[in-house]
Structures are given as structure tokens and as C-alpha cells.
Amino acid sequence: MLPRFGIRGKLFLSILLILLISYSTLVYTTVRSLYSSLEEDISKELETNLKYVQSQYLEHADLIKNSIMQSASTDPVRKRLQAGNKVWLMNALKQWQTNLPFVDVLTIVDAEKRVVARAFNDRSGDSFELADIVERAFRGKQPAISTELAPYAFLCREGKTRYCAPPANDEAMIMTVAVPLVSPEGVVLGAVIAGDIINNYPHLPFKVQEIFGKKVEVAITQGGSRIASSLSEGALLPATISPEILAKLETGQTYRGEAAIGKKLYETAFKPIKNSKGSFVGSFSVALSKEHVNKIRRDNLHNILASALVGIILSFGLAFIVARKLSGPLRELASGARMIETGDLSQRVNIRQKDEVGMLAISFNSMADALTERDRIISENTRELKRLNEQLEKKVTERTTELRMEMGRLEAILTSMAEGVVVTDHANRVILCNPAAQKIFDLVPHRILNKRIEEACKVGDFCVLVDYIKQMREVNGRATIHEEETDVKGKKLKINIAPLLDEDGEFAGVVMSIRDATMEGEVERIKTEFISTVSHELKTPLTSMKGSLQYIMTKGKLLTDTERELLLVCLRNTDRLIRLINDILDISKIEAGKVEFYLRPLNISELVIYAIEEINAFAMIRDVSIENSLGADLPQVYGDHDRLIQVLTNLLSNAVKFSPEGKFVLVSAQREGNYVAVSVADHGKSIQWADRDKLFKKFQQLHAIGTVGNGGTGLGLAICKEIIERHHGRIYYQESVAGGNVFTFTVPVFEEF
Secondary structure, three states: OOOOOOHHHHHHHHHHHHHHHHHHHHHHHHHHHHHHHHHHHHHHHHHHHHHHHHHHHHHHHHHHHHHHHHHHOOHHHHHHHHHOOHHHHHHHHHHHHHHOOOOOEEEEEEOOOEEEEEOOOOOOOOEOOOHHHHHHHHHHOOOEEEEEEEEHHHHHHOOOHHHOOOOOOOEEEEEEEEEEEEOOOOOEEEEEEEEEEHHHOOEOOOOHHHHHOOOEEEEEEEOOEEEEEOOOHHHOOOOEOOHHHHHHHHOOOOEEEEEEEOOEEEEEEEEEEEOOOOOEEEEEEEEEEHHHHHHHHHHHHHHHHHHHHHHHHHHHHHHHHHHHHHHHHHHHHHHHHHHHHOOOOOOOOOOOOOOHHHHHHHHHHOHHHHHHHHHHHHHHHHHHHHHHHHHHHHHHHHHHHHHHHHHHHHHHHHHHOOOEEEEEOOOOEEEEEOHHHHHHHOOOHHHOOOOEHHHHHHHHOOHHHHHHHHHHHHOOOOOOOEEEEEEEOOEEEEEEEEEEEOOOOOEEEEEEEEEEOHHHHHHHHHHHHHHHHHHHHHHHHHHHHHHHHHHHHHHOOOOOHHHHHHHHHHHHHHHHHHHHHHHHHHHHHHHHOOOOOOEEEEOHHHHHHHHHHHHHHHHHHOOOEEEEOOOOOOOOEEEEHHHHHHHHHHHHHHHHHOOOOOOEEEEEEEEEOOEEEEEEEOOOOOOOHHHHHHOOOOOOOOOOOOOOOOOOOOOHHHHHHHHHHHOOOOEEEEEOOOOOEEEEEEEEEOOOO
16 A cells, blocks of 8 residues: 655645755856856956056056157247257257156157157158158147057167167057147147157066956057067967957957967957057957966855755755644644535634634634625625715716806807807817807808818808918917907908817817907007197197297296296106107107118117117116127127117116116127027016016006106107017017016118128
8 A cells, every 4th residue: 555645745845846946046047147247247357457558558658748748849949940950959859858768769850751850869851750640740730649660770760779680671569659849820840759669668567467466467469469468477478369369450349258378268358559540550458367267166156056055955954844834734724624514614723823824724714704794794885885876876966957057157158258259179170159250250150060160261251260270280289379360351350269178188179269350450540640640739839838938948037946946847848748749759650651761781789889878877867877798799780770779778768767776787689590689688676477468569658667657658669669670670578587677679680792
């Protein structure tokens, strides 16, 4: 008979299997992650070290460049070079060589790249052989640095006798710095060339072992051959780079990968060195021993496996204890379930554990009670749901009644409105047209309702508005309210078009508000003609009164002080009335087109100066200063001299009038495309939003923006607007960011053809 494999054994094996799989997965992923992290760290370390080697290499060149520039950029050097004073220049080179003892080449050439003086011999007059870097320095008129391949014959001529013996076709790699000598007028006079032969340092001059560590090896190659290295004499890099690496470096690419150094493999990084022509001349390289990398991997793997072995042993013991702990309560729970299966609903299990098994026992014991309690709760919830449904139906009925009343009120408002209202939906169909709109367009509702606006507009003769509705539809209702004036069937209409948006902010149609402004225009015309006529008739008697008062003031020697003061008051008020009448006549003439504008090229800065001089006395009385910030580079404008000064004087007068004492008014201007924008800014109280629409209308006086009692007709800004519009410009108001008000007008730039 086979032994029974109970729940304890199954639970023990299940827990043990789970733990073994978990540990195996953890070990595998840890090793993979460690190897990947190690590879990434090695790559980053090699790239960082390679960049540092290159920076050390370039810092050496910068030291030579800065030292030469400090010495060679003086006037004596340029003057001696122009004079061709070879002896003086050779002495100067020898003095500079004491500051740069490691420099192997130190030569001065003229603008034709002929040698003028050398630091290491007195030979001169021949052409300098490394002409490319000199030409690069001449072309940019600034120092040039590059690594060049210099023939031994060139180095021999530069005074390096150790390079005279080898064959003439051999080359050495030399770090070259060319500093141009430029006259104050910008003419290139010559250059100072300094060079440091890299082949002279088989062991790199910087302390690479201290910086990179003994495991990192740094080298510099000339072409494919090593010329300098941080390795010891017994472990130098091979004489040449492998053809695969060399081919990649010659194309200007950086190499990263494995390479053999002697009999060992290394992780390496190579970066090409290019000359002034961009051709490959050598490379930097950094190498890390592969044996060292593998040792790190082996050590980490041993540590991980040791930890995994200890964990597996502990897991075995833990699985045995947990299986034994859990199997007893589960057996008791299985026995109780068999009793309930036989019909004994009073059966209960006695398990006092506070874990999941204990929770299962509690649920098992309360199962019968839960069924009874659930039935009671369902009955109560059913009654509550019925009550809530009744309340909901009542609220829906009340809300429906309210909506009907609201719709009735809205319909009554639209029906009684004097303005016409037309509404369209998202498909451009007309869904509402009130009686006022029907009367204005002389149409009946059934001819346009539920028809597309493109068809309905032909009936009402307002197709000019369809384009604006299409624009709002294209921008999905993000457009602002559009105002339009048009003539329809002999009526002058003012129409506002606004978008309708749904709950999601999407375009849902438009609302058009139409007002018949025919009578308003006629009233405005009659009012203007009446005011112009009255003003013209008043001007003659007022002029006579002014002359009479002036005559009495001049001839009346026996007048008392009181009488003279009263006459002065009359004279001032007469002048004020004459000015007001002149303003009314000016705007009437401008609107009627009876004022001629003499347009010519003008200097806007001069106009501002004239206007400031006119208003300066008034500003001094008000203790307000006027600042002119116009630049000298503004173009000429095309306009009428007197009328533009009238605009500037009016704006400056208003700014001074409404500025607090001790403040200042700023006049500025700048070019904006084909216009010059002139701004006048004050530090008074900002104009209220409700009053800004009245600014450029006739007979509008705003007292809220400054001191009370400043009289006038309210025509100043209206006259300015008419003058600027006759110049094809515009005038507008802005609230200053720092407080105050800014009035700006634009005048076209004068363009010569």
C-alpha cells in the first residue's frame, strides 16, 4: 500500500519549490545586472579617462597659447616685425623661451609666411613649412591650435639637431600653436608659431598613475604607432594599432572595444587626433586590463553564490516549520466542512490563530448568520430605494416646471427685445429668430428656421456675416466677440457675433445681436452740423469780445485792482471759449475732409522736442517733468508737421494734467515694421475699464483719472484719432505695467524709392 502524501508534505514541497525558484531567479538576475552594470561602469570610466587625457593634452597647448599671446600682442613686437628687426625679434623669442622651456619650436613669420626669426638658430628668410595652421590663424585673426606631422628636415631647420641625422622623410608629431600678430587697423602682420614635439615624451608628462590608477593605461600614437605611454618599460603597447582599429580612427570615429596589448586583452577606447586640415595624424587611447575586469566578476559571482547557498539552507528549515504550522488548522477546518456537508449547520471550528487561516475559520462560523442578516439588509434596502425613487421623480417634476417657466421668461424677453437676435447650432442651422430680427430683415420665421445660414442669409440679405461665422467655426469657438457694421435694405445695422460653446468647450453655434443704427447715424450727423454751425457763429463775436477786453485792459489806466482782476477773468474765459470752438471747428473740418494735410519726410525726434518745448511751461507749473527717451537711430516718418505736433502736444498736455505733482511723463518711440510707434506714458491713476471705450469719442470728459476741474470739450483725443487715421496710422490706449496710462500712435516710415 502506497504511503499517503498529506497536506503537510504538499505544503512543505510547495514552499520549498517557491523559495528555490525565487533564489535561482534572484541569483540569475543579480549576476546579469552586475555584469551589465560593470560593463557600463567600465565604458563610462574609459570615456571619462579618455576625455581627461584629451583635456590635459589641450591644456598644455592653451598654456603655450596664453603665454605667447601675453608677450607677443604688444606694440613693440608688431613694430619690430614691420621693420624686419631680426636681432630684436630673436632676443625676444629667447626671452619667451625661458618661460616655456619645454617648447621645441619658436618662430616668427611675416604675412607671406616667410621666417623672420627663430629662437633656436639664426636662419631666416625661408618659407615656413607648416603653412596650413599659419593660414588658419591668418584667416580667423585669432590663435590656432592643432597637432601636425612635421618632417625631420623641418625640425632640423628649426634648430633641433637630434632630428638632423635620421632620414629626411621621417616625421614627428608636434603640438603646434600659431598666434597671429594683427595691427590696430586689423591688418595681419605675421604670426608667432610654437611647437612641442610629442615624440620627446615616451612617458607621458602628467601623473597618469596617480590620476587613473595602476590598472588604467594611457597612450598616444602617431598614425598607427605608439610614441608615448603610461606603461612601464616591460609592458609597453604594441608598436602598431591593429588595422581594424586604425581604419575606424582614420574615418574620424572613436573606437571602443577589446584590443590586445602584448599577450593580454584589454578593454580600450581610442579617439583620433586630427591636424589643421582635418586629416588623421594619431590617437589617444585608454586601456583597462581584461584580467582585472574578470577578477572583479569572479569575486562578485563567488559572493553571490555563497549568499544564495546560505539562503537555500535557511529556506529549507523555514519551509519545514511553516508547513508544520499551517497543516494542523487546515485539517481541523476540513473536518468541520465535512460535518456541514452532512447537514450539521451548528458545527463550528475552534481556531484561534490571527492569520489567514483564522480569518477563514471566522468566516466559516458566521456563514449561516450572514445569510439571515443579508436577507434582512436586502429588504431594508429595497424599501429605501423605493423612497429615493419617489423623491427623485418629485424633483424631476419640479425642475421640469422651473425649466418651462424659465423658457417662457426667455421667450418673452427675446420677443420684447428691441434688438434682433439670430441663433445657429453647431451645424450652422438657424434655430432662433426673434420678432425684432424678423422686422429688421423683413422676413418670416418659416423661411429661415432650421435652414443653414448660407441659405437663410440670402433671404435676409446678410450674407456678408457668413464669413465671420465660418472663421469662428474654424477656430472651434475660441474667437472673441466680433462687431460689424453693414447696410441691409437701406438700413445701417450694428451686429455683434459671439460663439456658443457646449459643456466641453466645443463650438456649438453662434449668437448674432442686430441693432438698427440708422436713426443714430442721422442724429449724430445733425448734431455735428448743428455744433459746427453754432461754433462758427460764436467765433466772430467772441473774437470781438476778446479784442474789446484787451483794449480796455490796455487803455483803462483808472481801473481798480478788482475791476482789472474781473476783466482778466473775462479775458481768460474768452480765450478758453475760443480754444473750445477752434477744437469743434477742427474736428468738423477734418471729418468733412476740408482740411489739407501737407505730407513730407519728417524727423520724429525733432517733432517731439518742439512739442515738449510748447508744453514745458505748463509742466513746470504742475511740477511735472517730461523725459525724452527717443533714440537717434529712428527712421524718418511721412506726415504733416503741424498736425503731428498738435497730436503730441495734446497727448503731453493730458499726461501732465493728470499726473501727480513730482512725477514725470515719459516719451518713447520704436520702429514696428513699416511704422514708428510713439508712446506717451504718465504715472496718474489708471483709466477705469468702463471709460476706456469713450476715450476717442467726441465730447467725452473723464474726471476719474486725475484731478477734478480740468475743463475742455472732450474733443482732444477725438481730434488726435482723426489726424492719425488720415496718416494711415492708429492710436490706442494701454494700461502701464508699473501703473499709469500709456497712449501710443503710429506714423508710417518714409521709404525712398
